[in-house]
Amino acid sequence: MKAGSQTTTAYVALGANLGDRKANIAAAARLLDASERITLTGVSTLVETEPLGPADEPEYINAVACIETDLSPQALFEKMVSIEDALGRVRGERWSARTIDLDLLLYGGELISTPALTVPHSRMHLRSFVLKGMCELNGELMHPVLKRSMNELAARLNGGDFSLSPDRPQLISIAGIIGVGKTTLAQGLAQALGCAMIAEAYDTNPYMPQVYAGRKDLALDSQLYFLNSRAEQLDKDKLAPGAVAVGDYVFDKEMIYATRTLSPEQLASYMPAHDAVAAAVAECVLAVYLHDSPPACLARIDLRNRPYEKGIDLPALEAFAQDYDRLFAGWRKCPVIRLDAGRFNCTDAAQVRILADEMRHYVWKSPEK
Incomplete structure (x- = not known):
C-alpha cells in the first residue's frame, strides 16, 4: 500500500x-x-x-x-x-x-x-x-x-453452528420463570413480526389452581394437561414450514416442571406420555431466555393477582430459576438471546420492535422477488 x-x-x-x-x-x-x-x-x-x-x-x-x-x-x-x-x-x-x-x-x-x-x-x-x-x-x-x-x-x-431452512416452522420460543414477562413479550413480538402467537394454556388447565393450593395428588393430571396442550400447539406437522410463530414458552420446560412438581411415582407415570409426544414437537429456531431476579418476578405475580398463582412462593421461583439457568447453560438446539427483564421493558413497543428486527436475522425469510 x-x-x-x-x-x-x-x-x-x-x-x-x-x-x-x-x-x-x-x-x-x-x-x-x-x-x-x-x-x-x-x-x-x-x-x-x-x-x-x-x-x-x-x-x-x-x-x-x-x-x-x-x-x-x-x-x-x-x-x-x-x-x-x-x-x-x-x-x-x-x-x-x-x-x-x-x-x-x-x-x-x-x-x-x-x-x-x-x-x-x-x-x-x-x-x-x-x-x-x-x-x-x-x-x-x-x-x-x-x-x-x-x-x-x-x-x-454456545459453540453450535446453525443454518436457516424454509422446510421447518420458524418457531421463536420465549423462556423464563413465572412472572418474568414471557406472554407480554411474546404478544409484542408477534405484533411486531406480523406473525401468530402461541399462548400457553394456563387459564384452561382445570387442575392447576388446586395444585397450587396444595393438591399434590392432582399434579400429574395438571402436568399431563400441559403436556398434551403443548404437544398439540407445537406439532411440527401442524405448524407451517417457513412460517414464523412466537410462543410464550419453550417445550423443554416440561421436564423442569415435571421434575419439580411430581412425586417419583407420578414422574414414572408421566415419562412414557412425554416420550411419546416429544419427537413430534417442532423445535424452536430461536430461543429468548428472559430472566430477572425471583423477588422481582414474585412482585409481578402479586401485582397481577391471579387466584391460581396465590400459592407460588419465593423458594419455588428460586428453584425454577436455577433450573432454567442450567437448561440454557448447556443449550445447543438453536441460538439463544438472553434478555434481562430488569433492563428490557417488555411493554415498550419501541424496544420490542428493535428486538424483533434483530430476530429477523435468526429466522428464514423468503428471498425478495
Missing part, C-alpha cells in the same frame, strides 16, 4: 475440507498478505468443524484473517476469488467440498448488498467457527447490523 493511504480493516473467513487443509489455509493467508494493497495483521487459531452441507463430506478447518486494505470491497472480493482459483478451488453446488473458501465477513462498518457480495456476511452470526475467530481477533467489535459485539453473538450460539 502507498504510504499514507487510507485503509480499511476487513475480516476474511478461511475454510478448507479437501487436500492438505492446514496447508491450504496457510497458503491463502500468505497470498492475501502478498497481494498488493493488502496487509495481513492477524489470523485466528484453526478450528475443525463438521460440514453444514452433506453429512458425508470431510470435516472443515476454519480460521479468520484480519487485514488492512485500501482496495474497494468489490476489488477485494475479486482478489479473494483469484486466490481461491490459484489454490485449485473448483466451483460446484452450494455446500460442495472445496480446497479453499474465502468469504468477506466485514469491511469496516460498511453495509454492502450486490448480486455478488453481501457484507456483513449474512450468516456469520450463526457460525461459531466464524465468531470464535472474530472473538480471538477483536471480541468487542460490533456487528454493523445487529449492533452486538462478537463476544455476545458468540455466546448466543
